[in-house]
Amino acid sequence: MAPFPNKSMSNQTTTALSSAGKPPEQTASNADSFASLFEASISAGDFGKEGEIVKGTIVAVQRDNVVIDIGGKSEGIIALSEFADAQGQTTIKAGDEIDVYIESRENDDGLVTLSKEKADRMKVWDEISAACEREELIEGTISQRVKGGLSVTIRGGVKAFLPGSQVDLRPIRNLDKLIGQTYQFKVIKFNKKRGNIVLSRRVLLERDRDEQKTKTLETLEEGKVVKGVIKNITDYGAFVDLGGIDGLLHITDMSWGRVNHPSEIFQVGDEVTVRVLKYNPETERVSLGLKQTQDDPWSHAEEAFPPGKKVRGKVQSITDYGAFVELEPGVEGLIHVSEMSWTKKVKHPSKVLEIGQELECQVLEVDAKSKRISLGLKQLEPDPWTVFTEKYKPGDKISGKVRSITDYGVFIGIEEGVDGMVHKSDISWTAKINGPSDLYKKGDDVEAIILSINHDEKKVSLGVKQLWDDPWPSLFNDLSAGTTVKCKVLSIVDYGVFVQVRGGIDGLIAQSDFVAQKDESGEDKPVNVGDEIQAEIANIDTQERRITLSMRKGDSSTAPSDAKAATKPSRSPKKSAAAEAAAGGTIGELIKQKLGTKLAASIGDTKKDDDAKDE
Numbered sequence: 001m002a003p004f005p006n007k008s009m010s011n012q013t014t015t016a017l018s019s020a021g022k023p024p025e026q027t028a029s030n031a032d033s034f035a036s037l038f039e040a041s042i043s044a045g046d047f048g049k050e051g052e053i054v055k056g057t058i059v060a061v062q063r064d065n066v067v068i069d070i071g072g073k074s075e076g077i078i079a080l081s082e083f084a085d086a087q088g089q090t091t092i093k094a095g096d097e098i099d100v101y102i103e104s105r106e107n108d109d110g111l112v113t114l115s116k117e118k119a120d121r122m123k124v125w126d127e128i129s130a131a132c133e134r135e136e137l138i139e140g141t142i143s144q145r146v147k148g149g150l151s152v153t154i155r156g157g158v159k160a161f162l163p164g165s166q167v168d169l170r171p172i173r174n175l176d177k178l179i180g181q182t183y184q185f186k187v188i189k190f191n192k193k194r195g196n197i198v199l200s201r202r203v204l205l206e207r208d209r210d211e212q213k214t215k216t217l218e219t220l221e222e223g224k225v226v227k228g229v230i231k232n233i234t235d236y237g238a239f240v241d242l243g244g245i246d247g248l249l250h251i252t253d254m255s256w257g258r259v260n261h262p263s264e265i266f267q268v269g270d271e272v273t274v275r276v277l278k279y280n281p282e283t284e285r286v287s288l289g290l291k292q293t294q295d296d297p298w299s300h301a302e303e304a305f306p307p308g309k310k311v312r313g314k315v316q317s318i319t320d321y322g323a324f325v326e327l328e329p330g331v332e333g334l335i336h337v338s339e340m341s342w343t344k345k346v347k348h349p350s351k352v353l354e355i356g357q358e359l360e361c362q363v364l365e366v367d368a369k370s371k372r373i374s375l376g377l378k379q380l381e382p383d384p385w386t387v388f389t390e391k392y393k394p395g396d397k398i399s400g401k402v403r404s405i406t407d408y409g410v411f412i413g414i415e416e417g418v419d420g421m422v423h424k425s426d427i428s429w430t431a432k433i434n435g436p437s438d439l440y441k442k443g444d445d446v447e448a449i450i451l452s453i454n455h456d457e458k459k460v461s462l463g464v465k466q467l468w469d470d471p472w473p474s475l476f477n478d479l480s481a482g483t484t485v486k487c488k489v490l491s492i493v494d495y496g497v498f499v500q501v502r503g504g505i506d507g508l509i510a511q512s513d514f515v516a517q518k519d520e521s522g523e524d525k526p527v528n529v530g531d532e533i534q535a536e537i538a539n540i541d542t543q544e545r546r547i548t549l550s551m552r553k554g555d556s557s558t559a560p561s562d563a564k565a566a567t568k569p570s571r572s573p574k575k576s577a578a579a580e581a582a583a584g585g586t587i588g589e590l591i592k593q594k595l596g597t598k599l600a601a602s603i604g605d606t607k608k609d610d611d612a613k614d615e
Helices: 007-018 024-045 116-133 202-219 297-304 384-391 472-478 577-582 587-614
Strands: 053-061 065-069 076-079 097-104 112-115 137-146 149-153 159-163 182-191 196-200 225-233 237-241 246-250 271-280 285-289 310-318 322-328 331-336 358-367 372-376 397-405 409-415 418-423 445-454 459-463 484-493 496-502 505-510 532-541 546-550
Touching: 053 116, 076 112, 097 116, 112 116, 116 137, 116 182, 137 159, 159 182, 182 202, 196 202, 246 271, 297 331, 310 331, 331 358, 384 409, 384 418, 397 418, 409 445, 418 445, 484 505, 496 546, 505 532
Parallel strands: 159 196, 246 285, 331 372, 418 459, 505 546
Antiparallel strands: 053 065, 053 097, 065 076, 097 112, 137 149, 137 182, 149 159, 182 196, 225 237, 225 271, 237 246, 271 285, 310 322, 310 358, 322 331, 358 372, 397 409, 397 445, 409 418, 445 459, 484 496, 484 532, 496 505, 532 546
């Protein structure tokens, strides 16, 4: 639709021209009329200057354009797209009044060039300028991240710059999370010519913080319960914003229980209710406590966890000496390493337990004042010592395996968790044992007699030789030097072979007196533990209760020459006086014989003395 020229202006011009050719009087009159019409036309054309904003009326809304009458000779045209809202819709109609910006009073087509967008933008700049002068706040939406800060869209789509240092009270690492957020800002720099607007949000936050701080300090006092927001988290605690002033909530004051790191309990932005522990008005330092807002769980620990009670808990930490178990929030007990097993020697608690493990244990002792609870794990099972003492008594025969060997004895497992010791002096009636390892090795099956039970020290004394009666009283009636006996090999050592002559009687065949047996091919047959061999009684030492044997025929009267055998020279067993009498002489004759021998000796000595004097 083409704009139409101003019709009133055309009529006035026609009237002025038709007065030409009239008489002078009429011409003068017409001249005055033309001047007035010319001034009227100028007045009618004074609808605004280029670069100004004027009022206009919508004449028609076309498909792509909008015709605007601003009171000039001709109408102006504005693209319909300039009237679209954020959703792309237009709601204008003919007769609506709007503000437009005059770009040109007349273009090549004789039309006025107008713009609604520029008019809106200039109005916004004017509003911003006025707001800046009055220090008013401007609302804007953060639209995108730019170098050094953020871009903010304010009134009329005008872009402003928000520096990163002016976003918040503290630097924000991730500025992208603020995109799309709408805030109030203060204009801190404005240049209309350059189109430069700088905003600040920090100034507003600082002002609000100062106002809140003043109110908070008026009511802040030690012991008061206040609400706050977690502002920052460190390894040693969390800083809480109480309203313009921060307080420190130390990790030790967060919970009655164990807290490894504050992040286990809090996140930035969490609301908390805390108690003011300390407040210094001069330095404005505030210490806060969360657990102080709750009852101390140790106040009822003695009633909740009496000794002997079975409880369940969770392993919180493990040390070299034990494991700490949380029984309830704020209450932990210690399972000492010695209370973990009856039977096993636990080298480190981590071999038995692990952090986070839930288990059942028994309360042994409670000290609420010191906030200590002793727990036991092995107490959930029967005490092996109690089971043993109920089952055995001194004199009972037991059997078990060799668990360990020392220089002074052998430890034998009787029951699970209970060992007994056979001292080396209680291994044999006859054999002198230099080291128990000569006869036993770990894992051997052994029978023994319980000699004594020490309940205080939980020790059991065992004896192997006590399985048989002491053979020495009847030994000389049964065995004598030169007697050939069958022996069972007990052990083989560097200096000889230990053999069992009969039950309770052991002996040693020295290495020099040992003769290997031959097999069918004539080769030496190796001897093993448990083999039966033949040997002769070489010597019986009554003082040391030691029997030595020899496998060399006809050499039974000679003592072993091997020093490693550690045997004493042979001694003939003493006979009683009655035995000698029975052998062919009376007691009197024996006395005379002995006295006579002594007298002859004494006479001989006297003669020697007399001869010496005569000389």
